[in-house]
Amino acid sequence: MKNPLFFEPIYQERVWGGVGLRTFLGRTLPTSAPIGESWEIVDRPEAQSVVSRGAARGKSLRELLAEFPKEIMGPRFLPESPFPILVKWLDCRERLSLQVHPPAAVAKELNGEPKTENWYIARAEAGAGLIVGLKEGTSREHFEKAIEAQTLEEYVHRFEVVEGESILVRSGQIHAIDGGNLILEIQQNSDTTYRVYDWGRVGLDGKPRQLHVDESLASIDFDDIEPKSMKPVDGDSLLASCEEIKIEKYEMKERRRIGFAKEESPRLVHVISGEFRISGDDGVENAGTGDNCLLPYQADFEIETVQPGVLLVTSDFV
Numbered sequence: 001m002k003n004p005l006f007f008e009p010i011y012q013e014r015v016w017g018g019v020g021l022r023t024f025l026g027r028t029l030p031t032s033a034p035i036g037e038s039w040e041i042v043d044r045p046e047a048q049s050v051v052s053r054g055a056a057r058g059k060s061l062r063e064l065l066a067e068f069p070k071e072i073m074g075p076r077f078l079p080e081s082p083f084p085i086l087v088k089w090l091d092c093r094e095r096l097s098l099q100v101h102p103p104a105a106v107a108k109e110l111n112g113e114p115k116t117e118n119w120y121i122a123r124a125e126a127g128a129g130l131i132v133g134l135k136e137g138t139s140r141e142h143f144e145k146a147i148e149a150q151t152l153e154e155y156v157h158r159f160e161v162v163e164g165e166s167i168l169v170r171s172g173q174i175h176a177i178d179g180g181n182l183i184l185e186i187q188q189n190s191d192t193t194y195r196v197y198d199w200g201r202v203g204l205d206g207k208p209r210q211l212h213v214d215e216s217l218a219s220i221d222f223d224d225i226e227p228k229s230m231k232p233v234d235g236d237s238l239l240a241s242c243e244e245i246k247i248e249k250y251e252m253k254e255r256r257r258i259g260f261a262k263e264e265s266p267r268l269v270h271v272i273s274g275e276f277r278i279s280g281d282d283g284v285e286n287a288g289t290g291d292n293c294l295l296p297y298q299a300d301f302e303i304e305t306v307q308p309g310v311l312l313v314t315s316d317f318v
Helices: 061-067 069-073 140-149 213-219
Strands: 010-018 035-041 085-092 098-100 117-124 129-134 156-160 166-169 175-177 181-188 194-197 237-241 246-252 257-260 267-280 283-288 292-295 301-315
Touching: 010 085, 035 292, 061 069, 085 267, 098 213, 117 237, 117 246, 117 267, 129 166, 140 213, 166 237, 181 267, 181 301, 194 213
Parallel strands: none
Antiparallel strands: 010 035, 035 085, 085 181, 098 175, 098 194, 117 166, 117 181, 129 156, 129 175, 237 246, 246 301, 257 301, 267 283, 267 292, 267 301
């Protein structure tokens, strides 16, 4: 396992989705229904990434982790453990529900999983925004009354975003994504989401979607007031660094090369734009806009610009 591992995307229909993955990433979508999510790298019972190229083509991520745990993930990884990160593209044509993921301290009690996630705005229409946290002056009492009155929008913190903006959303933070955003989401391996409000919308079946008000109230951090996003900057930058993940952005100009030494950390490479040549110890693969791949722990890698663009690199997740 000394080459980059690429996987087949798993597309998910969502009432708020669209065709942006085809329009902006050049993907061939499997249906005319709205596609809201592409699960790029996932190791869950209900969804399993399968290698799309190279010697391991056709093998699942779970099979590889069971067969080569130390080579791919390093000496601290337990073979029976799931891959700790889930990578998604989100095409948000309409606003998502107002939701929260349970913090670790309460997740077990609620039979859920914590989920801290990072959003990188790859594209944003004029006026598109995010909702993260609560407005100044909002208390739990205000929030509970607003649920009953269906006026929650008055108490949540909304701000407009532009391409290249990024924000770390921790478990316990109330949040939603506005329509008009194409987002790369890098998150803990969890699929626990509690909807507290859905803007009066119905699902693809024409029925109101399930809400989880009690679970949401048990999970929300009511001290999370008007958090700030990271604005775009020229050059390389550190987007996120927390207990769960580290995410770095690289501005890859012409003829630029960056290298990653073996036995430091497995890494995930996310191509926001451009095209790159990724050389491992046993071969070379090209990666273009929208691609995501896993660089195993036990190999050296070099990434070279073919067409200038932007890369994100995720590490420190084991």
